[in-house]
Amino acid sequence: MENRKFLTFARTSIKNLFRKPATVGYPYQPADYPERMRGHVEIKTDNCILCGLCMRSCPPGAIRIDRADATWTINRFDCVQCGSCVNACPKECLTLLPGYTQPASSKTEDVYQCPKRPTPAPPKRPA
Amino acid sequence: MAKRSIIPFGPQHPVLPEPIHLDLVLEDETVVEAVPSIGFIHRGLEKLVEKKDFKQYVYIAERVCGICSCGHGMGYCEAVEHVMNIQVPPRAEYLRTIWIEMSRIHSHLLWLGLLADALGFESLFMESWRLREKILSMMDATTGGRIIFSVNCVGGVLKDITPEMLREISQTMDDMERELKPIMETFLHDYTVQSRLCGLGVLTRDQAILYGAVGPMLRASGVEYDVRMTGYGAYGDLEVAPITAADGDSYARCEVRLKELIQSFRLIREAIGKIPEGPIAVPVKGSPSGEYFMRIEQPRGEAIYYVKGNGTKNLDRFRLRTPTTSNIPPMLETVKGCQLADVPLLVLTIDPCISCTER
Ligand code: SF4
Numbered sequence: 001m002e003n004r005k006f007l008t009f010a011r012t013s014i015k016n017l018f019r020k021p022a023t024v025g026y027p028y029q030p031a032d033y034p035e036r037m038r039g040h041v042e043i044k045t046d047n048c049i050l051c052g053l054c055m056r057s058c059p060p061g062a063i064r065i066d067r068a069d070a071t072w073t074i075n076r077f078d079c080v081q082c083g084s085c086v087n088a089c090p091k092e093c094l095t096l097l098p099g100y101t102q103p104a105s106s107k108t109e110d111v112y113q114c115p116k117r118p119t120p121a122p123p124k125r126p127a
Numbered sequence: 128m129a130k131r132s133i134i135p136f137g138p139q140h141p142v143l144p145e146p147i148h149l150d151l152v153l154e155d156e157t158v159v160e161a162v163p164s165i166g167f168i169h170r171g172l173e174k175l176v177e178k179k180d181f182k183q184y185v186y187i188a189e190r191v192c193g194i195c196s197c198g199h200g201m202g203y204c205e206a207v208e209h210v211m212n213i214q215v216p217p218r219a220e221y222l223r224t225i226w227i228e229m230s231r232i233h234s235h236l237l238w239l240g241l242l243a244d245a246l247g248f249e250s251l252f253m254e255s256w257r258l259r260e261k262i263l264s265m266m267d268a269t270t271g272g273r274i275i276f277s278v279n280c281v282g283g284v285l286k287d288i289t290p291e292m293l294r295e296i297s298q299t300m301d302d303m304e305r306e307l308k309p310i311m312e313t314f315l316h317d318y319t320v321q322s323r324l325c326g327l328g329v330l331t332r333d334q335a336i337l338y339g340a341v342g343p344m345l346r347a348s349g350v351e352y353d354v355r356m357t358g359y360g361a362y363g364d365l366e367v368a369p370i371t372a373a374d375g376d377s378y379a380r381c382e383v384r385l386k387e388l389i390q391s392f393r394l395i396r397e398a399i400g401k402i403p404e405g406p407i408a409v410p411v412k413g414s415p416s417g418e419y420f421m422r423i424e425q426p427r428g429e430a431i432y433y434v435k436g437n438g439t440k441n442l443d444r445f446r447l448r449t450p451t452t453s454n455i456p457p458m459l460e461t462v463k464g465c466q467l468a469d470v471p472l473l474v475l476t477i478d479p480c481i482s483c484t485e486r
């Protein structure tokens with residue numbers, strides 16, 4: 001093959017000796033997350049009406065809703081941070097925030113208590 | 128005739144990037160034949176289409192592969208959009224194109240790093256991946272994910288790129304192009320690299336066509352073919368000329384990928400210059416009924432997406448033919464006659480993605 005050269009990488013290698021590291025010294029230095037990063041799902045429980053649309057839109061089935069107890073439960077180890085629930089929520093109570101969740105040795109669920117809303121009274125029977 | 132022996136190679140092997148198994152028939156150190164078997168990491172993702180809503184399936188389609196994720200999402204969405212006769216807004220097409228070109232850069236840099244690693248050139252490997260980190264940060268900032276974008280949806284895209292971000296991307300492309308120069312110089316002209324790659328695993332033009340090679344593997348054998356020329360996405364407005372090399376050896380495959388990086392930098396800059404204003408998605412009503420074949424150019428080559436809808440929210444069938452599937456037969460051809468020690472390198476030159484192949 002034409003144009004063979006020797007030591008083509010020497011300049012880069014020598015330069016790299018004096019460059020500061022390309023990596024961040026995590027965990028001693030904090031990681032820098034961009035604003036849009038999909039790290040974990042957060043819920044504003046005040047607005048949640050327990051409609052269940054997030055539960056139905058979640059591809060891996062990480063969300064569970066219990067209407068009787070008014071709880072919203074997420075298994076963060078099943079969640080793949082796709083954002084499908086965020087787009088499905090009619091009340092805009094879900095957001096994806098930067099930053100990963102903690103690792104653990106067993107799968108646990110996070111349970112959130114939503115405001116209990118009175119079940120609408122059954123319509124009166126016409127007399 | 129010398130005595131023949133068979134060596135099982137893979138699926139778990141220190142030098143293999145992906146779990147493929149080859150039974151290598153050897154005469155002394157020379158490979159006479161290679162018999163492949165795949166199927167070690169089948170996940171059944173195609174079948175899931177019958178269980179999930181067709182809009183939800185986008186998130187599964189893009190998880191078929193960890194490298195060409197954006198392309199899989201886009202290919203699936205475009206196929207469903209064609210079935211449903213949805214006109215995607217031009218801005219969304221441009222955004223998809225910018226993102227898929229970014230993932231091409233990331234994929235090719237990853238491959239170059241792996242190649243350098245296979246040659247034992249550790250510092251070149253690190254240098255390629257240092258550059259790749261820049262594009263990963265850019266993808267993280269624009270989509271929220273370093274690898275899995277989750278920005279495609281049926282009817283358009285979910286996120287817009289702001290004008291400041293577009294300027295930043297354009298700037299990053301300039302910087303990367305400048306920083307790629309010394310790396311490119313080493314890959315193309317270094318004595319060590321050349322002596323490992325030149326003349327190794329030659330696939331002639333006729334063989335490439337006969338065995339159905341796709342992507343850089345095909346173009347390195349001198350065939351001018353790139354699915355981007357069909358003008359899907361925003362490629363119709365951009366200038367895409369296939370990059371080819373004549374020799375068909377491992378060096379040619381490396382050269383094609385390096386030059387495609389430069390092409391992608393240019394395409395992104397061109398797309399940023401031309402991107403129109405407007406909405407990024409259109410509302411989707413109803414369910415798909417009918418079938419469609421969609422072809423797109425993934426970093427590794429041509430991928431085919433087939434969808435068949437029956438008018439309900441679950442599709443009947445989704446079929447994905449990935450580039451590696453079609454590149455395995457030509458790869459088996461290239462290993463014939465090579466030395467045993469060169470097999471890992473030849474497997475690598477097709478840029479294999481076995482988990483994509485098995486879905
Ligand atoms: S989080 Fe939103 S989508 Fe989920 S139950 Fe509450 S209101 Fe409905």
Ligand code: SF4
Nearest residue numbers: 058079080082083085
């Ligand atoms: S981000 Fe995706 S996987 Fe996670 S809870 Fe929401 S829908 Fe489910």
